[in-house]
Amino acid sequence: MKKLIIEAPSGLDPKYKLWAREAAGEMLSLFPEYKSSFQIEFDELCRHGQTEIDQAAFDRLPDDEFKRKFVRLSNGKYLVPYASEAWYLAQSSAENRANGIDAADMEKYGKLKAEGMLHRKSQDIVVSLLGSDIQPAFYGYGIEGLNAVISTPNCNDKEFFITIFMHEFGHILNATHERRPHTKDDPALGVHCTNDKCIMGESNYHDLTRERLERKRKNRPPFCDECIAAMREKLENMPGLTKAVAVSHANALPVLPHNDDNWKNGWRTHYRAVAARDKFTYHEDVKNPNFVAEITRNDGSKLNIEANNEYNLSLGAQTADGKDDIPAIKDFADVVAKATADNSVIEFASIRDDEFKARLLIACLEASPRMKTNKAPNITPAFLKNIDPKTKARLQKALTGNRQHGNGNTPQPRPNRPPHRPGSGNRRYTPGRQSGGRS
Ligand SMILES: [Zn+2]
Ligand SMILES: [Zn+2]
Ligand SMILES: [Zn+2]
CATH class of the missing domain: 3.40.390.10 (Collagenase (Catalytic Domain))
Structure with missing residues (x-):
């Protein structure tokens, strides 16, 4: 934060x-x-903290750079630097x-x-x-x-x-x-x-x-x-920040301000490669101000992809006969791979379906190393009741599977804990040259 x-x-x-x-x-x-x-x-x-000190306290200070920053007031007291x-x-x-x-x-x-x-x-x-x-x-x-x-x-x-x-x-x-x-x-x-x-x-x-x-x-x-x-x-490179790809479910995304369409290139390259790998058909609606594409699988079912910037993605799916469907875990694994390549975590954005959340979470847990998440669902009995039995079994396996690598006594992994950014322990305060600008 x-x-x-x-x-x-x-x-x-x-x-x-x-x-x-x-x-x-x-x-x-x-x-x-x-x-x-x-x-x-x-x-x-x-x-x-303390904003002023008196003459006696001032006299006791070691004679150094910091002491010279004190400001003497007309009442004989001194203002403490930066306080x-x-x-x-x-x-x-x-x-x-x-x-x-x-x-x-x-x-x-x-x-x-x-x-x-x-x-x-x-x-x-x-x-x-x-x-x-x-x-x-x-x-x-x-x-x-x-x-x-x-x-x-x-x-x-x-x-x-x-x-x-x-x-x-x-x-x-x-x-x-x-x-x-x-x-x-x-x-x-x-x-x-x-x-x-x-x-x-x-x-x-x-x-x-x-x-x-x-x-x-x-x-x-x-x-x-x-x-x-x-x-x-x-x-x-700023400490305290975590970059996240926000994933939502079949959401019509608002059009955001952009200078041009170059921001679409990352998604286009990624999804073209995904379609080519699976020998599926890639189609993009290039006239849409958002990045809108669909991948048609060999059985006629579709994956619908929409993004309104480099980090905001909405996924949906359709069965061969045109009914709404939820993307497969494999589809989410592709999103996780993209986020990993972009040095990002996965954020659970606007998602209605617990089944969608569960599949996305499985893709995060099964990734190696495990993908860190923002706002992931808590795995409660009510949540588990809402998801498909096969998904539930795989989710539970993914959760316990990861536990084995840790300390056997640790409690159930909490996928929604705040992600840790590697390297954020080394705080860098000053850039090589402090550049200011005024107008
Ligand atoms: Zn302050
Ligand atoms: Zn500029
Ligand atoms: Zn300026």
């Missing part, structure tokens, strides 16, 4: 929180494979105040917040909404892998705000990293995308907002494919 924390000062107009939630939702909907991994939370601006909003504002506005300007420096503020997150070993993503004055004037500042700051005083339009939010979130997800083409590095603004009408462009937010809304009307995402691919690359 990964928390996306939206920090806002208590006095801030509540509309910004609503807009931020909407923007975060729109942003995360671009990556449905992580839908179950993200949790959006609201918080007041930072407060962590309160007061400290962040005091630190980030110190230079401005020395020059007679009463405002925070957003870039400094954002970097201090990032330092604070590293200091606390935070694994969250934090977006801070600021109500105070900013100098020099910027709308937002985002730091790879960690956080972003958005200034609200000059931002009274909802769509304008959402554009800033998504753009800065794009910086958090490293959309414009140095290993991809079509970017432009400006020493003052950071690295931005040069692809036409992409929200990661460096033009002003009014233009970016107009272009984002124009793309939305055409059901296109606000980012170009290169930015989306770069963000996926970042998400793939």
Whole structure:
């Protein structure tokens, strides 16, 4: 699980929180494979443990880098570094105040917040909404892998705000990293995308907002494919996230925003190979905006496949005489193989039939190594009563079969426990180069 924390000062107009939630939702909907991994939370601006100490306590501190970060108040007390909003504002506005300007420096503020997150070993993503004055004037500042700051005083339009939010979130997800083409590095603004009408462009937010809304009307995402691919690359390596292929049952899937049809290639290659392997007939409805294909088996029965992005699949089946059927365990094994190749787990999405769930679960349990699952059904007596006796026998065998490999005394395996991501123990906080971007 990964928390996306939206920090806002208590006095801030509540509309910004609503807009931020909407923007975060729109942003995360671009990556449905992580839908179950993200949790959006609201918080007041930072407060962590003791926020102030007195002179005597200050004098006892070892003379080091950390001690030099304390801020002395007019009442003789000291603000503890990274512990309160007061400290962040005091630190980030110190230079401005020395020059007679009463405002925070957003870039400094954002970097201090990032330092604070590293200091606390935070694994969250934090977006801070600021109500105070900013100098020099910027709308937002985002730091790879960690956080972003958005200034609200000059931002009274909802769509304008959402554009800033998504753009800065794009910086958090490293959309414009140095290993991809079509970017432009400006020493003052950071690295931005040069692809036409992409929200990661460096033009002003009014233009970016107009272009984002124009793309939305055409059901296109606000980012170009290169930015989306770069963000996926970042998400793939973020601790706390589990990528999942969501499987549902004969569900008419809504059409999602896409820049083009390239996202279909993975499904097409996979299902063409499946049909060729079994010497069945593959047919695709190429005109459909979703990926829609059917595989006709030699006995005349069919497997119906629909996907509305790379990770969202709906399966159905038909008997030779056209009646609704449930896909075979073998069909689910093919889905599991694809998910394994994509480094994903299987998520049980919208599925009415327990028989469908049971067959999908068997395919997960029988895979070697066993496929991890999200939202798998609990195997209760009521569930077992709803499924075919042959399926039931195979499910029970699959469950016990796996148990033999473990400790003989372990309780019945719980297929719905949260999946463990190999390698997620090595937390990587800082990228090689901390790239920020502001506009
Ligand atoms: Zn905090
Ligand atoms: Zn782009
Ligand atoms: Zn930017």
